[in-house]
Amino acid sequence: MAAWPAVWHETMTESAPGTAVVLSTDCLTRHFGGLTAVYEVSLAARMGEVHAVIGPNGAGKSTLINLLSGDLPASAGRVLLRGVEITGLPAHRIARLGVGRSYQKTNIFLPFSAFENCRLAAQARLPSSMRFLRPASSYHALNEAAEAALAAAGLAARGGVVASALSHGEQRQLEIAMTLATRPSVLLLDEPLAGMGAEESASMVALLRQLRDSHAILLVEHDMDAVFSLADTLTVMVNGAVLESGTPEQIRASAAVQMAYLGGGEAIHD
Amino acid sequence: MSATRGNGWTGVLALALIALVLAFVPLVAEKFYVQFFAKILIMAIFAMSLDLLLGYTGLVSFGHAAFYGVAGYALALITPQYQAANFWTSFPLAIAVSALLAFAIGFVVVRMQGIYFIMVTLAFAQMLFFLFYDTKIGGGNDGIYIDLRPVARIGDWQPFNLDNFAHVYYLALALFVLVFLLLRMVLASPFGRVIAGIKANEHRMQSLGYGTFWYKLACFVLAGATAGVAGYLAAVQFGVVNPEMLGWHLSGAVMMMVILGGMGTLTGPVLGATVWMLLELWFQDITKHWHLLMGAFIVLTAILLPNGLIGLYGSLARRLARNHD
Numbered sequence: 001m002a003a004w005p006a007v008w009h010e011t012m013t014e015s016a017p018g019t020a021v022v023l024s025t026d027c028l029t030r031h032f033g034g035l036t037a038v039y040e041v042s043l044a045a046r047m048g049e050v051h052a053v054i055g056p057n058g059a060g061k062s063t064l065i066n067l068l069s070g071d072l073p074a075s076a077g078r079v080l081l082r083g084v085e086i087t088g089l090p091a092h093r094i095a096r097l098g099v100g101r102s103y104q105k106t107n108i109f110l111p112f113s114a115f116e117n118c119r120l121a122a123q124a125r126l127p128s129s130m131r132f133l134r135p136a137s138s139y140h141a142l143n144e145a146a147e148a149a150l151a152a153a154g155l156a157a158r159g160g161v162v163a164s165a166l167s168h169g170e171q172r173q174l175e176i177a178m179t180l181a182t183r184p185s186v187l188l189l190d191e192p193l194a195g196m197g198a199e200e201s202a203s204m205v206a207l208l209r210q211l212r213d214s215h216a217i218l219l220v221e222h223d224m225d226a227v228f229s230l231a232d233t234l235t236v237m238v239n240g241a242v243l244e245s246g247t248p249e250q251i252r253a254s255a256a257v258q259m260a261y262l263g264g265g266e267a268i269h270d
Numbered sequence: 271m272s273a274t275r276g277n278g279w280t281g282v283l284a285l286a287l288i289a290l291v292l293a294f295v296p297l298v299a300e301k302f303y304v305q306f307f308a309k310i311l312i313m314a315i316f317a318m319s320l321d322l323l324l325g326y327t328g329l330v331s332f333g334h335a336a337f338y339g340v341a342g343y344a345l346a347l348i349t350p351q352y353q354a355a356n357f358w359t360s361f362p363l364a365i366a367v368s369a370l371l372a373f374a375i376g377f378v379v380v381r382m383q384g385i386y387f388i389m390v391t392l393a394f395a396q397m398l399f400f401l402f403y404d405t406k407i408g409g410g411n412d413g414i415y416i417d418l419r420p421v422a423r424i425g426d427w428q429p430f431n432l433d434n435f436a437h438v439y440y441l442a443l444a445l446f447v448l449v450f451l452l453l454r455m456v457l458a459s460p461f462g463r464v465i466a467g468i469k470a471n472e473h474r475m476q477s478l479g480y481g482t483f484w485y486k487l488a489c490f491v492l493a494g495a496t497a498g499v500a501g502y503l504a505a506v507q508f509g510v511v512n513p514e515m516l517g518w519h520l521s522g523a524v525m526m527m528v529i530l531g532g533m534g535t536l537t538g539p540v541l542g543a544t545v546w547m548l549l550e551l552w553f554q555d556i557t558k559h560w561h562l563l564m565g566a567f568i569v570l571t572a573i574l575l576p577n578g579l580i581g582l583y584g585s586l587a588r589r590l591a592r593n594h595d
Contacts, residue, residue, distance in 0.1 A: 069477060095479035107477070109470040120467050123460055124479040130488065135458040182478055 020047050022216035023068065023099065023186045028077035030063055037063040039240040040077065045186060045216040050208065052219045052227045055237035056261070061220040062104055064237070065190045068218070069101040070094040081186070095124070100184025104191045104220075106171045108163050114174050115159035118146035121181035145181055153177035154203050169196045176204065180211075187217045193226055205230060228252075236260070281454075281537070289447050296436035304439050305507065310547045311442040312503045315449050317527040317539030319496035324525065325533030326457065327489050328469035329380070332388045332521055333395025334497055336375070337368040339516030341498035342505035343402065344368075346414040357422035357432065365498040371398075372494025373487070380486040395521060403513040413512025416505060432506055442503050449496055453536055456492070465489050530571055532578030541579050 024044040030037050038060040045051045053061050066072040068079055070091035079087045086094055095101075109117050122145035123129060123136065137143070150159050153173040158166065163174060172195050179187065192208070193201050205226050211217065212230075221227050227234070228248050235245040238260045244251060251257055292311075296304045316338055323329040344364040349355040375394045379387055402408040419432035430437040456462050464485045467475045475482050505511050514520065523546070531542020549567060553560035575582055 071477065090476070090481070092476045092479050092481045095477055101477055103477075107471065107474050109467060109474065111470050112466075116463075120463055120475075121478050123463065126460065129460040129464045129480065129485070131460045132456045132462075133459060135455075136460045136463045137458070139460065178474075178478070 021045070022047050022082060023218065024080045025064075025068070026078040026080065028064070028067055028079060029075050030060075030067055030072060031075045036240050038067060041237070041240075041242055043235050043242065043245065045218045046233075047185075047216045048213055049232040050212050050217045050219055050230045051233045051235065052221060052231035053235045053237060054221070054224070054227055055243070058239075059237040060240035061237055062190055063240075065101065065188050065218070065220060068094075069099060069188055071101075095182065095184075098183075098185040099188065100179040100182050100186065101188035102175045102179045102190060102192055104194060106168075106175050108171060108174055108178065110162075110164040112163055113159065114150060114155055114161055114163055114166060114170075114177075115146055117163055117174055118149045118159075118177050118181040119143060121178040122146050122149070122183075124182050145183070149177040149181035152180055152207060154200065154207075169200045172196050173200065173204070176207075185215060187211065187215050187219075189217065189219045189221075191221055192219070193221055193223045201226065282451075285447070285450060289443065292443055293440075296439050301435055305435055306547070306551065308435075308439040308442045308503075308507055310544050311439075311446045312500050312507065313524070313527065313543040313547060314540040315442075315446055315503070316497055316500035316524050317531070317543040318449060318453060318536055319493045319500065320524050321528045321533060321536070321539045322453065322465075322489055322493040322496070324528050325535065325538070326462075326469060327465040327486060329486065329490070330388050331379075331391045331490075331493070332518070332525065333375075333391035333393070334493070334524060335516050335518070335520035336395035336398045337372055337494035337497035338501035338504070338520065338524075339402075339511070339513075340371050340398065341365060341368045341501035342511040342515050343408050343414070345420065345502055345505045346416050346511045347408065349416055349418065349420070352418075354418035355420040357420040358424070360420050361502060364502045365495050368498025368501065369491050369495040372491045376487045376490030376494070380483060380490055392518060392521070395516060396518060399513050399516045399518075402516060408511070408513070411513065413510055413515075416509050416511070419506055419509065438503075438507050442507070445499055445503065449499060450536060450540075453496070457536070461485070461488070526568060530568065530578055532580030535580050538578050538580040545579060 021044045024042075026042050027040040028042070029039055041064060043051065043053075053064060055061055063072065067074050070086075070089055070093070074087055077087070078085055081094075081097055081099065086097065109120065112120070119136070119142055122142045123139070125145075147156070147159070150156055153176045155170060155173050155177055158170060163171065166174060172192070176189070176192055179189075189208075193204055196204060201223065208217065208219070208230055219227070219230065231248055233245065234248055234251040236243045236251060236254075236257050243260055244254045244257050246254070292307070295307050299307070320331065320334045323331045323334070341364040344367040345355065345360050348360055348363060375391070379390045379394070382390055403411055408414055422428060422430050422432065430441060432438055432441070464475070464480060467480070468482050468486060472482050501515065504515065527542040527546045528539045529542070530546060531540065532538030549564060550560070553563040557563065571578070577584065
């Protein structure tokens with residue numbers, strides 16, 4: 001633990017004892033040409049907690065997730081997983097270390113059934129898929145994992161449907177189900193509620209609450225009701241930088257956050 | 271689940287039936303037609319191997335003849351002068367040469383996307399073409415004659431004699447069935463699901479934890495080795511290898527067979543190769559401008575049957591099923 005950068009100590013002592021930091025960033029920065037999308041962001045996702053990242057459009061939230069998952073390389077700074085630096089690793093290596101992510105724009109296997117989407121996701125947990133002899137369908141543990149993931153995301157009855165024929169909301173649920181099927185310990189969720197109806201939204205919030213106990217969750221979300229009801233820690237980003245970080249109460253009371261949101265034409269409703 | 275399994279078994283049953291019928295060809299047909307059917311079987315193996323890349327993984331390889339031709343050259347070059355090669359060593363060796371070449375080329379091209387993949391596979395194949403065309407390694411433009419076919423002797427016993435055209439046919443038939451069943455098994459395996467996933471959405475495969483590079487490379491090697499089986503058989507059947515076996519004309523023709531029959535299935539390329547060869551024979555009989563007729567046929571199929579001939583079978587089956595209901 002001595003290797004933790006100094007920035008952490010403050011927040012670590014604040015949190016309840018026993019909650020371990022799983023994924024963290026240290027001054028993470030990403031430039032796109034002259035634009036700085038993410039600027040010196042340091043934050044931590046802890047086991048058993050939901051850490052929500054909010055901010056106006058263009059604040060760099062999705063870029064942050066892409067840096068954490070390895071979809072994008074960082075320009076500067078570090079990403080640490082359980083204290084080990086993973087900056088610069090390709091996305092598939094990071095995924096194999098237990099970091100699962102979902103996408104803001106639905107990113108699924110459209111020609112496959114919902115079940116096969118999840119089965120293929122579960123298959124990623126095999127040490128290697130360089131297996132040529134037995135039919136994939138005879139790996140019963142993978143079939144069960146796929147069924148369980150579908151059920152958790154509320155798609156138990158829709159497994160046989162081709163993904164392209166699912167409704168938009170169901171595709172969003174499938175997105176989450178696939179992420180769960182890989183059995184990650186860290187969940188990076190990029191707007192999981194976007195495009196979901198009220199009912200689906202409510203059950204997804206219930207699912208996330210349930211997942212919180214056994215996962216470290218980093219959540220980017222625009223639905224403020226959901227964010228404030230779920231998050232243990234909130235980080236507010238504006239123009240790529242962290243404006244404020246703290247408990248929901250602290251964020252709600254923050255003058256700087258109110259200013260930023262009012263300035264951006266948005267308000268935090270509770 | 272049970273429905274797909276049922277279809278799988280009817281597929282195997284259909285294959286067994288077709289193989290049984292094909293087994294009688296040498297008993298009833300003249301030499302010309304036996305050799306013609308053997309050529310169809312060889313091209314069917316070749317087309318199935320390309321479909322692994324084209325239809326299953328979504329890699330448009332435009333230099334697939336390289337792996338076919340190089341296996342033929344491997345046999346020609348390891349056949350000693352005035353002597354016959356040993357089938358049991360030359361066959362695996364030729365396939366190993368194709369696989370090795372596919373590994374080397376694949377290691378470079380599999381990183382590339384779209385149009386660059388097409389261009390660079392073509393470029394590699396053409397480099398190989400000119401290597402054999404312009405130098406004396408493989409007899410230049412004329413190629414190499416294999417006067418003595420490989421001998422398949424085990425001790426004093428000779429299970430088959432490749433100087434006999436019927437035996438060559440039976441070898442092609444046996445290898446065709448073997449390749450079909452082998453690829454069918456591989457495509458149903460976890461590996462097969464991974465390459466299908468790469469075709470559908472490679473980015474998502476990576477974020478799920480699949481290092482797609484190695485899977486694409488493995489598929490490229492498997493496709494190259496399988497093309498090598500066809501190339502070896504072709505060299506045995508025709509008794510000659512020449513640079514055309516590596517050229518882009520052949521790469522293009524086999525791609526047409528796959529597309530004509532239907533990509534992403536195993537029966538599609540087999541059907542495509544069969545129809546292609548039959549049409550070629552027929553059109554050549556009618557006119558020396560048979561390429562024109564072939565071209566017109568391809569244009570028509572592309573317009574009328576976007577899923578290839580196998581798609582026609584699918585829509586017929588659906589129509590029949592609807593009438594039954």
